[in-house]
Amino acid sequence: MKRICIIGSTTWVALATCPFAAAADLPVSYPVKAPPAAIDYDWTGFYVGGHIGLATGNSGWTLDPLSGGAPVTGSFGLYQSPNAFKESGSWFEGVQGGYNWMLKDRVVLGVEGDGSFPTFSDPVSGLTIGGISNFTSPTFGAGTFSEKVLASGTLRGRIGYAPGHWLFYATGGLAWTYDQQELTQNATGNVEDRFVWRFGWALGAGIETAIAPNWTVRGEYLWTDFPSFSENFPLSGQHVSSGLSEQQFRLGFNYRFDDPSRPATSAPSHFAANDIFAVHGQTTFTYQGYPSFRAPFDGPNSLSGGGQTRETFDATLSIGVKLWQGAEFWANPEIDQGFGLSSTHGVAGFTSAEAYKIGSSTPYARLDRAFLRQTINLGGDTEKVDNDFYQFKGTRSTDRLVLTVGRFAAVDIFDTNRYANNPKSDFLNWSLVNTASFDYVADGWGYTYGAAAEWYTGPWTLRAGVFDLSATPTGGNSPEGVALDPTFHQFQLVGEIERRYDLWGQPGKVKITGYLSRGNAGDFNDAIALAAATGGPADINAVRAYTSRPGVSLNMEQQMNDNFGLFLRAGWADGNTEPWDFTDIDRTVSGGVSISGRSWGRPDDTIGIAGVVNGIDKAHIAFLNAGGLGILIGDGQLTNYGLEQIFEAYYSYALNSSTKLTFDYQFIANPGYNADRGPANVFAGRVHWQF
Template sequence: MTVFRFCLALAVMAPLPAFADEADVPQQDFAIHAQSTLVAQGTPGFSSPYAGTNSLAPNQARETWDATIYAGVRPWQGAELWVNPELDQGFGLSNTLGVAGFPSAEAYKVGKSNPYFKLPRLFLRQTIGLGGGKFAVDAAANQLRGMQDRNRLVITIGKFSVVDVFDTNSYAHDARSDFLNWSLVDAGAFDYAANAWGFTFGGALEWYQGAWTVRAGLFNLSKVPNQPSLETGFGQYQVLGELEHRHSLGGHPGAVRMGFWMTRGRLARLRDLIAAHDATGVMPDNADLRSMHDHWGGYFNAEQEVTPTLGLFARLSASDGVTEADDFTDIDRSASVGGQVKGAAWGRHDDRIGFAGVVNQITRTHQIYLDDGGYGTLVGDGRLPHPGSEWIAEGWYQVHMDRHVDLTLDYQFVANPGYNRDRGPAHVFALRLRGAI
């Protein structure tokens, strides 16, 4: 925990100066930021008449911790080069298994008891101005302070996360500062290209024009679904597109986004796995039936400020549901809605409350596969005689303890974990402590 205490010490250093007048905002040519997040999460007893390799276990508690440095430099006009070295430690509940909408997006599919190093991001972002007036860009992690044209092209290449660019949302997108649940911080059925930690190599192009933005991207998949190693040379890849429209309702900003993705990779088709099981009575290893297949889906993402202290969001997403999940989680249909409330109403201006609900589903073919003894990315109880939708509600309160330190109390209710009516419901409690500069 020495590194965690060090990062919290960094968090109480003096902040960068604020600039109210856009005309006076100077360009920042380099920056270093840091963050550290500790999440302790547990679940008491719940109904569990049987369990499989990927089941959520009752009566357990786990913790995860990470510390990240965000170092950036402007090598030439309009460009930003960023690197994010990181230390990680800990495990999610049941080794990050048992719930398709997993309760902590701070828990990865790879966990270790001792801190270990990884490099989640190393990327170059080039912004090309196209006029339309100027606006100020604040200093932040992976963002240098300065001025930008409202109309612009933005090119990002290197190693980063697909959801750094696509499916963003002001109210539900960061497990370190808002919702913890996997299917709330991102669209649940968005099986985006990534390694086991959620990052990949690729590039994205964004064209901002007035109230509209068009995005396109090309990214590598992992060499084997849900594993650390990434493909090279785009032998397995994902292409994405997104259309965003920004608007104002009654003077309050909002945005609507629609996205589509198509994956081309070595994946096992669920119907082939089921047929092999029916012929032999044994569910084969997915690796034995993997070959090149397409896997696709889409999402809808909306956010709207209602008052200066209340903002709402909603997401819908769906995938074809005919292959094993590639790199995210076992969700074929997902719908979520929620919001955030700022604490000004009760005299705590920097505190926040978050509330949301999500329902996740899988196709009938996917249900049969799990009932035959198949295992997904995160779920699999060995059988699924009584399948049902996975219903999750999450609520949290974030206490602003210091200008750079926040403490969050989080609760999640999970009905039918792993789509199994025989198990649960599970009550998941969490405490999150974060320091950042």
Template sequence: MTLYKLPLSLLCFALCAAILPATGYAQVQFAIGSSVDDMEGAKVAVEGETPPADQRWNIHGQATWVDQYHPTFNAPYSGTNSLTPHSNSAETFDATLYLGVKLWDGGEAYFNPEIDQGFGLSNTLGLAGFSSAEAYKVGNNNPYYRTPRAFIRQTFNLGGDLIELEDQANQLAKTITSNNVIITAGKFSVVDIFDTNTYAHDPKGDFLNWAGVDAGAFDYAADSWGYTYGGAIEWNQDWWTLRAGYFDLSIVPNSENIDIGFKQYELVTELEERHEIDGHKGKFKVLGFVNRGNMGSYSNAVALAQQTGTTPDTSLVRRMAWRPGIALNFEQEINPSVGLFARASQNNGAQEAYEFTDINQSVTAGLSFKGDLWNRPMDSIGVQGIVNGISKEAQQYFAMGGLGVLVGDGALTYGLERISEVYYNLGVAKHLAFGFDYQHVVNPAYNAARGPVNIFGIRVHADF
């Protein structure tokens, strides 16, 4: 790690942590919109009691620092988008405020100003399932300001049990009915609402790998930081929820700038089923999406390169096209302290990745354990395995030296990218946690000639 970067980020974290109360640890979960089962602190109101008045406004905050390191690994060659084979470390820091205010009956507005700093390993390149979801595709040595979220939420009650929602980040304390319709519009992340999972979805508190916290082949609309403009509607009814959304794509693939005019867009829908097995809750979700944008075909890029004797480049053959995909998402409580989860996803591998990462097929499965099992109720452990793959067209493109969103070694001896990850979260106090993360990557960026890579990480998270 560069020496001048570490003190700066630690100083930022220390300043933020100093103003956060250290009386209780609570993992930040973004209640931007979802079924009541997803909302932390939701409880059924006691019949006959008068529900408390809705909260008028709230403020919460968080600060997260992550450092990752990998030792030297085998690599006979490297390319523009390769993970460096030399020992390397990198760190990221972010601090966020979550401001909420009630506008009218059922209407709320939320605003999340944020300070970011740092880089992912090798400038967030060299792994299709990148090792830290706290790292963005852009970085800076100095702290800089962003507004990742600014949105309005409207809830329409449709009857059922009265549910009391507690005060938390991006959620005002209020009472709603279990059956409802929720509309969210503005700037936020698609995966704030879609493809959520209780056990694997929050890099501030559980797994870090990109393909572990989100479905790897879900090429969701986003700028280089993971956010976009759009809207979603959710219909929650008894044991099921139906979601649909319409979002802006970037101006060009993997861009810092969003196409505000919705000329390029994503349509996404998700059906969620909720069940119980021997009294233990579970969910199964089916998600479908399609991107409509100016994107390049791998085959066309390869054909042009063969004609001209050059390296294939999808940016030279871009045209308006559709790119569909699907994702399955499962979670099941085994007992109050153990949870099982799995995801499987696939997209059209004929076109280049547009927003997320260079994955055409992905399967993930794992287990999550709460510290009650070993008399450490604020601790947790998670283990998962990830397998990522790309299409035949993509394999040929990268073998000829093409570059993608995150990968491109200049040549390719293809193999499935296989990732194992384990983390341990140590709850120091209710609002402060230290995390330790280890990832073993076989065939990084699908290249059997490079690796394997061992990645070690530490995480410090504070919130109020």
């Protein structure tokens, strides 16, 4: 019979009291190692990140005449309502970095430094985070005093408590701000400004939590206060004292570097970072210049003949989230700085697509893209998709419908080309990275609101889109040409058909793109007639009326082998009506080659060589000769018209897989179609880093 033993409360008692239990009677139980206790989230380590936020506050000021007299006091608020069509208001973006040290009782100590930059100034008020006061002084008369924040930052300590993957903290420390003050006398129109540094203190609190391995998100409130500061305005004969306080509400992301001396962090998360959450970043610095060239005269929009150098810088974060099956949301906060040559004037095929139509010597914030993309698979073969700046890694069907809506660039979808499309990595010239006559809708930085649909079926793709035009065309004297139309009364329709094929066993594409812009724009012939009647220069602003401007273009790319490819573009647009948003080109032909460095043992290097010829119609020529101003050009006269001819060559040298150094050269004959000026030899260096 089987022996039965009574087992006690512990295994060792059972084994001790039943040593004679046979293997056939009961299975042998071996002691096993207990599972390790769950490791609580460890906040110790270095981190870097970015933030976006909204600011408010106030400033009080006193104006004292330097020669004596009664003072005048006033105050103003710093809050300006955000405007999505001007990309203006009291919002900001910035970067931060710091170190946390978590004690055994889960108290977290830390130190952090940050810098923040407001959005670009409103094109009409000139304000961002700032305000303006109107006043009347017995000695000065009627005038205005204003102050706006150009940059700010803090250096703070942090102390908090971390129950698991949440961190609740208080923070405080030093604060600084770099501001522009401006004093204006209404009677004379005299404007005197000062750039001032303020130093004060900061106090705040926040909540932070882990959302994916190495990534955290947080909300934070900061109050900064800056004591009264005095500055003389000698030309105005005034002494101004002012104080300033600011409140910021921030949303931030941090990337945590794991401390190798401690167990690896295990961020609790409902998803894997590569599955539904993606973060990419890039920064590009471009330095461009040219020596002096033949220029018997200069106009308001001329490329200066004296020679000059300029630089541009941008840093972009691309954040993507999968929402549901086939749906992705992407946002692109960006910080920009710098100017184009001659403030982005003087050449219709402008020399750097890294330079915008307006610029700033101090960094400023932008939200370039914020869009939803829905992909609907319709069958066919399954193809792999690599991880990219606006793309999750995964698969999709060759036949599919793609819908995009929100804020993005029309040329994100239309007129793309494998070999000439990205000024951060290939050609720099405006008329090479896109078809020069494609007057695609855009604000001053190249972005707009709209919707687009793409239908992929076999070797064909059909695309259609509708987009918001700028508030006014950008030519002439149009400060709101860099802003978008908030009524959508002015719009652009774009259509494109694409055919993919193989030629000699190598892939190629051909695209035909057409557009129609509808809105208030000027006719060149009307502006010329008005100038003849008034005796003044041609003024396109004075003859604007609701009208249409069409255009069409051809875009081809062809791979010849694994190391060599070529491209060709040609386009036409209505030359009697002023262009809205891109540049002053009515017809264009361009082409070039791209050569991989694989053949000489550097597979990540690239050589690009291309040329473009741009032209305008007779009415457009006559308008410029009558003193008219276009978007980018206007020498005051154009008696000797010539086609604008541009040659560009670059070598992109890969320092490593994520960093590239590029040397670029452009030869420009007849800049701004003016055969009396030029040629110009433009040199550039570019550094691009991306993760």
